[in-house]
Amino acid sequence: MPIVKANWVKKTLGLGLAFFFSALTIYAPFYSEPALAHAEHGDEGGIPAVSLKAKLPAGVSLQVVKSTAYQFAMSTDGQQKIEILGEDKRAFLRFDGNKLFADLNATGWHRSRQPGGGPVPDRLKTKPAPKPNWVLLDQQPGYGWYDPRLLNEEMAHFNLGLRVNGKPLNVRIERREPTPMTGYWRPNLRTENIPEGLNAMVPGLSGNMFMLSRLATAEGDFQVLDTKGQPFLELREDGVWLDSKHPWAKQTELFYTPVADSGWVKVSETGTITYAEPRLDAKPKKASQTGEWAVPVKLKGSDKTSLLEGELKWQRIEEPKP
Structure with a gap:
């Protein structure tokens, strides 16, 4: 189940579906990997990150963070209406002010539940696709979710689709070589x-x-x-x-x-x-x-x-x- 930054403590939502940002922060001690160690899954070809050229609206922050696997973490000022689109271009998460909603009939919601993509229920594989079933998760201005593309090491870059206050926005996600830490x-x-x-x-x-x-x-x-x-x-x-x-x-x-x-x-x-x-x-x-x-x-x-x-x-x- 996705979490947000390492300095956020999990809280179960009303539906037991997500985690939110919290007060307690503990930084992990620095350590170095052995010289011959294999790269972690998802690291080949560089570390996924939001492009430095990405232009997000004021009051919105988007990061790629590492927990059990790479995931997105978004926070807002509670004044925006933002929809997160899945790989099929259908919205599955929605921030409306400080309220967070999920479309339980969107494949993107189920794919976001596990690193590499969670299983999609058979009922959602029919055509035409079921109508949206938006449910209120909680009142919070931030959330973290998995995206299978973050672990696809053969994908050098992709666009994360958003709708911000009704306007479409593509945020470029690209892989970067890690900067040596001196x-x-x-x-x-x-x-x-x-x-x-x-x-x-x-x-x-x-x-x-x-x-x-x-x-x-x-x-x-x-x-x-x-x-x-x-x-x-x-x-x-x-x-x-x-x-x-x-x-x-x-x-x-x-x-x-x-x-x-x-x-x-x-x-x-x-x-x-x-x-x-x-x-x-x-x-x-x-x-x-x-x-x-x-x-x-x-x-x-x-x-x-x-x-x-x-x-x-x-x-x-x-x-x-x-």
Whole structure:
């Protein structure tokens, strides 16, 4: 069953048919393949990716990501009407605002259920094709699905058909040679400034993900402040809350549904959150330099601010010796 990015946790939808984006993100440690290892299935001829020349409308993001196999992952701003077309040019997925629908009578829907193409029920192989049977899956602005063409190593490129607000759009998908990885920026946290009742860590070797946990011993709710001293995250006793109206809300890569009456929305039922912290992504201009970053936190209602400080260093990957 398809999932979305590795930094999204699965949630079963009402029909048990899909997964959505979530708050918790754990980056896998870097590792290198043995020199004689075979390429993973779907990698021969290059890695499938959205063409750099593709022009998607504002508010729409489309990526090819790797989970158990290559798949598409799309997110929207909840203001679009987008239909995803299958290999037969028939729509099988539809985003209508923040609602997600599937046509259960479309072969594309069943093909998208497994890597390489799921089985198509016999009832859909008759002609003429059955009429559309659109059902509501859930209210969410993003989804991930498999496409058999992503695993077809003999297909150098193809077009993914969309209809965006009623207008047809073909997005070119092509295979690219992977760029050799010579190193990566590694954020490190200095732990001496962490206030009592709070845990903090950088969960991956690279990237700008940051994990915070409010402990049961905390004397109150913690606030994470921006560069102007304004809170955009709160670790409360009943979970973690995000100010969805804050300019950094989308940069956190947390899943949430905006509400009209209040900017604060719950993004975790527990006291732990992993989010994309913009300040951990401030890379120096040169690999020889060391970057510095700081994330201010404080107890809600307190005037005392603690700086969770760290550094960003370039970690070179050494080639294995023969």
